[in-house]
Amino acid sequence: MLKIKDLNVFYEGIQALRNITLEVNEGEIVTLIGANGAGKTSTLRAISGLIPFKSGEIYFQDKPLKSIPAHKLVALGIGHVPEGRKIFANLTVRENLELGAYLRKDKDGIKEDYEMIYEKFPRLKERINQMAGTLSGGEQQMLAMGRALMNRPKILLLDEPSMGLAPLVVKSIFDIIQEINKGGTTVLLVEQNAHMALSIAHRAYVLETGSIVLSGEASKLLQDDKVRSAYLGE
Template sequence: MLVMLTVKDLHVYYGGIHAIKGISIEVPQGVIITLIGANGAGKSSTLRSIAGLVRQKNGIISYNDEDISRLSPEKIVEKGIVLVPEGRKIFPNLTVMENLMLGAYLRKDEEGIKRDLEWVFELFPRLKERTWQKGGTLSGGEQQMLALGRALMGNPQLVMMDEPSLGLAPILVKEVFDIIKEINAQGKTILLVEQNAFAALNIAHYAYVLEVGQIVLKGPGEELIKNPQVREAYLGV
């Protein structure tokens, strides 16, 4: 299987805090990879490093065999990597349509943009009904759908998602994970950070468990969900 993204010996510091301590991960094309762990384990910092929002002190991040470790965030988006940030970070004073079109701001292919807009509306019919509505007036679940839709409008190959189920009602959590599976089935590679370990491991092809900035376990999602250590620490069983 072709490896799309490789992170080797990544170290990230915030001032004197050593947040990520030499982690290495691989993301093959066409799969769902998840990072699970407690708050402060380094999951979000890993995504932010890949996206160019946090600079690593050491380590190499390569994408399709190209070193992207020092590229700016916009150049990384141009390469085909987008991040759906924790807390959605939509633009509350812009309409749903304006938020979606901002996701395509680097694109010039008008036909492709139209096609992807239709796909987003197929995935999220509620957004189609609310194109004129300001993002800040949407419910939490609808805002999460808007954040996912905005990311897809960038036509990425790799979609990174940071806590997409955070703060959502259980019925909406299931809907969001069904949509993540559908996005993957349509050909997008997913790198998922999620505190809902059970839901994440259920859809992940492969998973990494982080503790205080280090990988302590890794393996197929279906294996880790049965692992006694994982079940006790993250699944509450």
């Protein structure tokens, strides 16, 4: 579904990604793990067209993305929940969700999806008319995910969904990621909490200083001594 080949990205003359090659198959949860500054967020931002890449290729459903502007990628079925959530704080929960569906014209389908969001995130229903900026961190993360889902993405890019959240909320968010995936949405997950990410993913890539140094089945990487010592604190 998503293929990246020999991707190189530079920030102000510094190379952020070095010959990254990876793929995400339809129906998978694939996770990128690595330390801060490893290039995880840069990878997602390059896929979404938010940063240019110097060389290499990104294909989504066999279509090259390089010349497609970021705002048109949403219509192709790419949803991105950015690091830090980036909700519209001065709009209500409902208005944030409405913006997620701004490209759609199918009123009945949109209505169905509101109900789906409320079912997955009951707290959002309770706070539907509340200003988004007054929500807790966990609720804001749920809103950011709900907003992305309102466009019915084929692939969902999730950047650090557990950041700054209490352990119980983190577990709830990861349960929902699995539910979303089981419902048919492919997921590419960037996550600092390597243990949680590897425990729900099908496959994983390990990034270090802009390069992929390890890849394979998530369950096997969870048992890998190098991964355990570097990323799982064992």
